[in-house]
Amino acid sequence: MHDIATRVWNHKWKIDPIVRSLIDTDFYKLLMCQSVFRNHPTTQVTFSLINRSTHIPLAHLIDESELREQLDHVRTLSLTRGESTWLRGNTFYGKRQMFTPAFMEWFEQLRLPPYDLQRVGDQYELTFAGTWPEVMLWEIPALAILMELRSRAVLATMGRFELQVLYARAMTRVWEKVERLRPLENLRLADFGTRRRHGFLWQDWCVQAMQEGLGDNFTGTSNCLIAKNRDVEAIGTNAHELPMVYAALAPDDAALARAPYDVLADWHEEHSGNLRIILPDTYGTQGFLDNAPDWLAGWTGIRIDSGDPATGAETAIRWWQSRGEDPRDKLIIFSDGLDVDKICALHAQFSGRVRVSFGWGTLLTNDFRGLVADDALAPFSLVCKAVEADGRATVKLSDNPKKAMGPAAEIERYKRVFGVGRQKAMEVVV
Amino acid sequence: MHDIATRVWNHKWKIDPIVRSLIDTDFYKLLMCQSVFRNHPTTQVTFSLINRSTHIPLAHLIDESELREQLDHVRTLSLTRGESTWLRGNTFYGKRQMFTPAFMEWFEQLRLPPYDLQRVGDQYELTFAGTWPEVMLWEIPALAILMELRSRAVLATMGRFELQVLYARAMTRVWEKVERLRPLENLRLADFGTRRRHGFLWQDWCVQAMQEGLGDNFTGTSNCLIAKNRDVEAIGTNAHELPMVYAALAPDDAALARAPYDVLADWHEEHSGNLRIILPDTYGTQGFLDNAPDWLAGWTGIRIDSGDPATGAETAIRWWQSRGEDPRDKLIIFSDGLDVDKICALHAQFSGRVRVSFGWGTLLTNDFRGLVADDALAPFSLVCKAVEADGRATVKLSDNPKKAMGPAAEIERYKRVFGVGRQKAMEVVV
Numbered sequence: 001m002h003d004i005a006t007r008v009w010n011h012k013w014k015i016d017p018i019v020r021s022l023i024d025t026d027f028y029k030l031l032m033c034q035s036v037f038r039n040h041p042t043t044q045v046t047f048s049l050i051n052r053s054t055h056i057p058l059a060h061l062i063d064e065s066e067l068r069e070q071l072d073h074v075r076t077l078s079l080t081r082g083e084s085t086w087l088r089g090n091t092f093y094g095k096r097q098m099f100t101p102a103f104m105e106w107f108e109q110l111r112l113p114p115y116d117l118q119r120v121g122d123q124y125e126l127t128f129a130g131t132w133p134e135v136m137l138w139e140i141p142a143l144a145i146l147m148e149l150r151s152r153a154v155l156a157t158m159g160r161f162e163l164q165v166l167y168a169r170a171m172t173r174v175w176e177k178v179e180r181l182r183p184l185e186n187l188r189l190a191d192f193g194t195r196r197r198h199g200f201l202w203q204d205w206c207v208q209a210m211q212e213g214l215g216d217n218f219t220g221t222s223n224c225l226i227a228k229n230r231d232v233e234a235i236g237t238n239a240h241e242l243p244m245v246y247a248a249l250a251p252d253d254a255a256l257a258r259a260p261y262d263v264l265a266d267w268h269e270e271h272s273g274n275l276r277i278i279l280p281d282t283y284g285t286q287g288f289l290d291n292a293p294d295w296l297a298g299w300t301g302i303r304i305d306s307g308d309p310a311t312g313a314e315t316a317i318r319w320w321q322s323r324g325e326d327p328r329d330k331l332i333i334f335s336d337g338l339d340v341d342k343i344c345a346l347h348a349q350f351s352g353r354v355r356v357s358f359g360w361g362t363l364l365t366n367d368f369r370g371l372v373a374d375d376a377l378a379p380f381s382l383v384c385k386a387v388e389a390d391g392r393a394t395v396k397l398s399d400n401p402k403k404a405m406g407p408a409a410e411i412e413r414y415k416r417v418f419g420v421g422r423q424k425a426m427e428v429v430v
Numbered sequence: 431m432h433d434i435a436t437r438v439w440n441h442k443w444k445i446d447p448i449v450r451s452l453i454d455t456d457f458y459k460l461l462m463c464q465s466v467f468r469n470h471p472t473t474q475v476t477f478s479l480i481n482r483s484t485h486i487p488l489a490h491l492i493d494e495s496e497l498r499e500q501l502d503h504v505r506t507l508s509l510t511r512g513e514s515t516w517l518r519g520n521t522f523y524g525k526r527q528m529f530t531p532a533f534m535e536w537f538e539q540l541r542l543p544p545y546d547l548q549r550v551g552d553q554y555e556l557t558f559a560g561t562w563p564e565v566m567l568w569e570i571p572a573l574a575i576l577m578e579l580r581s582r583a584v585l586a587t588m589g590r591f592e593l594q595v596l597y598a599r600a601m602t603r604v605w606e607k608v609e610r611l612r613p614l615e616n617l618r619l620a621d622f623g624t625r626r627r628h629g630f631l632w633q634d635w636c637v638q639a640m641q642e643g644l645g646d647n648f649t650g651t652s653n654c655l656i657a658k659n660r661d662v663e664a665i666g667t668n669a670h671e672l673p674m675v676y677a678a679l680a681p682d683d684a685a686l687a688r689a690p691y692d693v694l695a696d697w698h699e700e701h702s703g704n705l706r707i708i709l710p711d712t713y714g715t716q717g718f719l720d721n722a723p724d725w726l727a728g729w730t731g732i733r734i735d736s737g738d739p740a741t742g743a744e745t746a747i748r749w750w751q752s753r754g755e756d757p758r759d760k761l762i763i764f765s766d767g768l769d770v771d772k773i774c775a776l777h778a779q780f781s782g783r784v785r786v787s788f789g790w791g792t793l794l795t796n797d798f799r800g801l802v803a804d805d806a807l808a809p810f811s812l813v814c815k816a817v818e819a820d821g822r823a824t825v826k827l828s829d830n831p832k833k834a835m836g837p838a839a840e841i842e843r844y845k846r847v848f849g850v851g852r853q854k855a856m857e858v859v860v
Contacts, residue, residue, distance in 0.1 A: 003433035003436070006433070159642055160642060161605065161638070161639050161642040161643060162605075164601060165601055165602055165605035167598070168597070168598035168599070168601040168602045168605075169598070169602050171594060171595055171598040172595055172598045172599050172602060175591065175592075175595035175598075208591070209591050212589055212590060212591040212592075213591060
């Protein structure tokens with residue numbers, strides 16, 4: 001028996017929207033947005049798409065009008081009553097009313113601001129300009145749209161059974177990963193794969209597979225919509241955009257040197273417990289920790305998002321010890337380019353010495369490597385970053401020079417101010 | 431949107447019937463049934479289940495009441511109007527009205543006769559006794575039911591995602607086989623996998639995969655219901671049960687020696703062209719061909735169903751040559767224990783020398799080897815054979831002594847009558 005109504009309904013859509021909800025985004029975006037809404041509501045920023053994998057000719061692969069349709073669709077979205085209820089009523093990290101009434105009222109009225117799209121050669125220039133709290137919410141949907149349009153372009157060439165077998169293979173691969181992770185004792189692992197997912201439904205499937213396969217060891221997802229629908233925890237804290245914008249706004253070198261700590265001072269006021277997670281690598285982890293005020297050593301944990309993760313974790317452990325803290329009470333969150341081998345190795349090395357948690361991204365929700373001809377579905381490194389704040393360029397150094405961004409002169413200035421010496425370059429895959 | 435009606439309807443079924451149609455059976459069963467209905471309508475036969483894989487404890491794996499429910503359900507089935515229309519109206523092997531009005535009237539009234547089920551140790555004794563045209567139609571549904579109940583018993587222990595990944599892996603495997611077969615020029619391949627299939631829906635999926643993957647090189651399926659639903663050719667000719675019962679009915683050694691040719695003489699009257707396929711191995715291929723009347727050399731082809739297939743095919747080619755026939759006009763159908771390697775090798779060896787066709791069975795529709803713990807879904811060798819005709823035991827020798835069946839004294843007598851010497855034993859996997 002066909003469900004005729006459903007079939008007719010499905011065919012009524014003019015497009016198949018990739019992003020169908022304003023909370024189909026990472027939880028930390030909303031946390032940061034609230035902080036920005038409170039502390040910097042009028043700061044003007046520009047976010048820009050950056051395809052680090054320049055060998056992927058996005059403008060050849062993705063039709064411009066389809067891209068515009070998808071971006072336009074996101075601009076029609078507003079928070080639904082149920083989404084608002086979930087955000088207002090939910091307990092996040094054990095805390096009720098994480099989002100203030102003032103923020104929720106603003107969010108309920110929000111529509112995403114305009115975008116600017118230009119085709120330049122075989123790439124797109126996609127930028128978003130406006131007030132920080134509004135513009136910042138474009139990052140995740142913009143990335144998810146580009147990633148999924150690229151997937152769809154490849155899938156459009158395939159037959160029905162080829163498609164079924166493609167997903168059969170991909171599902172098998174995810175499940176084999178789950179089976180390898182299952183024996184790890186006290187594993188704490190969350191999905192961080194929204195931005196570079198193969199597609200929304202695929203991310204949703206991956207989350208369900210982790211729920212069934214890992215049980216309580218799967219701690220949740222960064223994706224609010226999936227967390228809501230699948231009744232799992234929404235996970236996330238803060239990201240590089242905070243120190244990057246704070247730093248860009250600094251009027252002089254002294255203020256610049258203070259900026260990363262100012263970010264966390266604001267955060268300290270707003271959040272406690274598991275939300276007090278330091279992201280130390282924006283301008284070099286070692287210098288950040290060496291110069292950190294003592295109150296930061298009391299924070300719950302550190303997220304390692306660039307450089308060699310084991311080295312970063314050892315640095316963090318030594319830092320806590322030097323500040324009289326017991327690392328066994330501390331949390332280290334690994335979130336950079338993880339896959340099963342790395343997760344197993346890091347778990348073996350650090351489990352018991354610190355509390356360990358993993359934020360697994362692209363290679364959870366977009367591991368289609370080797371599954372189609374020319375590896376046309378392999379994930380690639382696409383980001384959408386704040387590049388300007390109140391007219392001044394932003395800079396990111398990170399612990400891997402290949403992830404650095406910003407004008408060359410500014411990069412040199414930041415390196416000097418933050419005392420960053422030679423860094424070890426590591427290939428950025430995803 | 432849920433289709434509530436469908437959901438409620440599905441949950442109304444007391445059981446999930448495995449066989450839901452009298453034409454969910456092999457096409458050659460219906461062809462043979464018509465021949466038997468014409469030539470031996472009152473012969474009393476007994477068919478019996480034989481589990482050649484005695485290490486599979488069917489009575490432990492399969493609940494007796496579930497087995498009875500499934501068998502009872504088959505006894506409620508009768509030919510539907512649409513099924514009858516399809517049989518009456520279809521063109522089989524280019525011929526209209528393959529089934530006579532008299533046979534169709536009988537078939538439309540048919541309900542399958544009673545069965546006898548006993549549990550003996552860890553096996554079931556399942557027998558069907560009655561007139562030949564009725565009893566013979568139990569073979570395929572009985573096998574399909576036992577195979578699928580065994581699958582279900584294993585699947586019942588698995589979680590939702592484990593199941594999804596199981597089928598993902600199995601689909602991937604089938605598709606990889608299809609991809610290996612695709613480059614073979616002039617491949618002619620049909621599905622013969624009804625009797626030992628993993629399940630009905632799985633066979634149906636395999637057929638669709640072959641349709642999409644192999645196009646016209648996929649010639650059809652032995653399963654009438656799937657042929658009807660998927661609009662492909664129904665494939666099949668005749669089987670060992672005809673010579674086995676004819677032989678058992680023979681009053682003396684001279685009549686016994688004639689029996690296999692009597693079968694084909696009856697068939698010769700009824701069928702022409704592609705349906706004139708010799709199945710020579712019931713009592714030894716070499717002797718059968720040496721003693722065959724000349725009119726048999728004029729038949730279209732030979733089906734190789736036991737022994738080493740390449741040896742059997744070379745024997746057939748030499749025989750045609752010795753009778754002044756051009757093998758390039760002849761058809762050889764391989765149908766014993768095929769998988770991709772064997773298909774590729776036989777295709778390479780014989781393509782161009784004869785017309786080659788493949789009837790691919792168990793390892794198409796039931797290759798779940800290695801996919802679950804303890805290999806609990808591996809296919810096994812279950813048959814349902816005529817063991818008695820008018821009170822006399824049947825005998826099968828075949829070209830592989832491991833496939834021989836019947837009372838030992840009778841096997842010796844048959845070997846003497848048919849001049850069968852030493853045979854090479856080959857392991858029977860499926």
